[in-house]
Amino acid sequence: LDVIGAVEPRVADAIRQEVADQREMLKLIASENYASPATLLAMGNWFSDKYAEGTVGRRFYAGCRNVDTVEALAAEHARELFGARHAYVQPHSGIDANLVAFWAVLADRVEAPFLEKTGVRQINDLSEADWAELRQAFGNQRMLGMSLDAGGHLTHGFRPNISGKMFDQRSYGTDPATGLVDYDALRAQARAFKPLIIVAGYSAYPRLINFRIMREIADEVGATLMVDMAHFAGLVAGKVLTGDFDPVPHAQIVTTTTHKSLRGPRGGMVLCDDSLRDQVDRGCPMVLGGPLPHVMAAKAVALAEARQPSFQDYARRIVDNSRALAEGLMRRGATLVTGGTDNHLNLIDVATSYGLTGRQAEQALLDSGIVTNRNAIPADPNGAWYTSGIRVGTPALTTRGLGTSEMDEIAALIDRVLTAAEPGTTSKGTPSKAQHVLDAKVAEEVSQRAHDL
Numbered sequence: 001l002d003v004i005g006a007v008e009p010r011v012a013d014a015i016r017q018e019v020a021d022q023r024e025m026l027k028l029i030a031s032e033n034y035a036s037p038a039t040l041l042a043m044g045n046w047f048s049d050k051y052a053e054g055t056v057g058r059r060f061y062a063g064c065r066n067v068d069t070v071e072a073l074a075a076e077h078a079r080e081l082f083g084a085r086h087a088y089v090q091p092h093s094g095i096d097a098n099l100v101a102f103w104a105v106l107a108d109r110v111e112a113p114f115l116e117k118t119g120v121r122q123i124n125d126l127s128e129a130d131w132a133e134l135r136q137a138f139g140n141q142r143m144l145g146m147s148l149d150a151g152g153h154l155t156h157g158f159r160p161n162i163s164g165k166m167f168d169q170r171s172y173g174t175d176p177a178t179g180l181v182d183y184d185a186l187r188a189q190a191r192a193f194k195p196l197i198i199v200a201g202y203s204a205y206p207r208l209i210n211f212r213i214m215r216e217i218a219d220e221v222g223a224t225l226m227v228d229m230a231h232f233a234g235l236v237a238g239k240v241l242t243g244d245f246d247p248v249p250h251a252q253i254v255t256t257t258t259h260k261s262l263r264g265p266r267g268g269m270v271l272c273d274d275s276l277r278d279q280v281d282r283g284c285p286m287v288l289g290g291p292l293p294h295v296m297a298a299k300a301v302a303l304a305e306a307r308q309p310s311f312q313d314y315a316r317r318i319v320d321n322s323r324a325l326a327e328g329l330m331r332r333g334a335t336l337v338t339g340g341t342d343n344h345l346n347l348i349d350v351a352t353s354y355g356l357t358g359r360q361a362e363q364a365l366l367d368s369g370i371v372t373n374r375n376a377i378p379a380d381p382n383g384a385w386y387t388s389g390i391r392v393g394t395p396a397l398t399t400r401g402l403g404t405s406e407m408d409e410i411a412a413l414i415d416r417v418l419t420a421a422e423p424g425t426t427s428k429g430t431p432s433k434a435q436h437v438l439d440a441k442v443a444e445e446v447s448q449r450a451h452d453l
């Protein structure tokens with residue numbers, strides 16, 4: 001920090017403050033974690049200066065032997081850890097990994113057959129008329145993904161994201177009575193819609209998904225099954241999610257982030273079967289900028305850590321903690337979407353439980369040293385900005401060694417804050433979905449306890 005501070009002291013100060021915040025507050029954001037010092041150090045070094053477009057042993061730049069070493073290692077650890085045929089470790093983020101996957105499927109299922117039909121080997125050799133037809137064909141493809149308010153992700157075909165502009169998308173929701181994915185309804189929807197891609201995976205669904213059934217449905221309608229396991233990759237790596245709940249043996253293509261429950265550096269990754277390997281490897285420069293060798297080095301370190309037996313224990317404790325948090329919250333009267341959890345996250349319906357919007361609850365908790373994020377719940381009356389939910393996840397606090405008894409205490413702290421918080425008003429005195437009022441003494445006492453924990 002002294003070296004950084006000598007150049008731009010405000011950056012050094014911001015880093016110091018960030019470390020303090022991450023130590024003093026309770027980090028319950030379901031997508032965050034604490035990467036190990038080894039992972040962080042592997043990321044902050046001279047690899048950052050190297051260009052390495054291409055793949056291992058086949059680069060568009062000279063001098064890539066050390067990048068080859070770390071990229072090959074990261075891919076090997078990923079293949080071994082997840083039992084995947086192929087791993088592509090270049091994506092810079094989860095969104096980038098999803099884009100690689102979409103274009104790999106489009107290349108495999110739309111472009112390749114079109115080239116074959118026209119008898120042309122290279123896309124550059126297509127006539128202008130054929131090229132126009134192929135571009136239209138790209139734009140006519142369909143995707144079926146989980147709806148946002150059921151826990152899906154923007155990149156699964158929603159309009160504000162490029163995926164929604166690329167694909168004609170329909171989404172499947174959850175059963176209003178149970179909050180669970182209804183596979184029969186999904187099957188009927190897939191039969192009627194006939195998508196090219198079915199996307200499974202979520203950011204805010206507190207239960208498991210049966211990928212065997214998802215693959216059956218995909219096969220029945222001729223779709224490719226893509227699973228975005230960004231949130232639960234750590235639970236797959238840690239062998240908590242096995243059999244029907246492990247996406248890797250079932251999906252043709254699996255994407256993930258590396259920084260959430262997997263506890264690696266910020267980044268993304270694609271796993272796939274042999275049929276998509278070549279197309280996936282074209283991710284850069286198809287949709288990705290040049291690889292980040294320093295991040296690939298950190299991915300190799302983090303994936304090596306995840307192959308240690310202790311990671312399986314970590315993954316089990318994430319879910320134990322999540323269940324303990326759910327029980328602690330429900331015992332104190334909170335309503336949870338689906339009535340509990342099977343994974344690393346819980347979704348608290350704060351509108352029903354405490355008469356707050358998600359935004360008010362998020363701020364009241366932040367005032368009290370508890371960092372969460374607001375999140376829409378199914379059929380959310382407050383929409384995607386204010387929301388009626390708070391998402392809480394346990395990967396980060398589990399990394400810090402907190403266990404089930406601390407989770408019960410944290411449930412009590414959350415309940416205390418949300419019970420004390422009240423909806424506030426705008427500057428004109430009208431009801432506000434953003435403002436909240438919280439007794440300073442409650443905020444102070446809970447912050448102190450959060451700090452001690």
Ligand code: PLP
Nearest residue numbers: 093094095153202203228230257
């Ligand atoms: N996919 C899912 C399911 C996610 O929850 C997220 C992040 O929240 C992403 C993709 C995007 O990841 P990134 O922020 O690394 O692009």
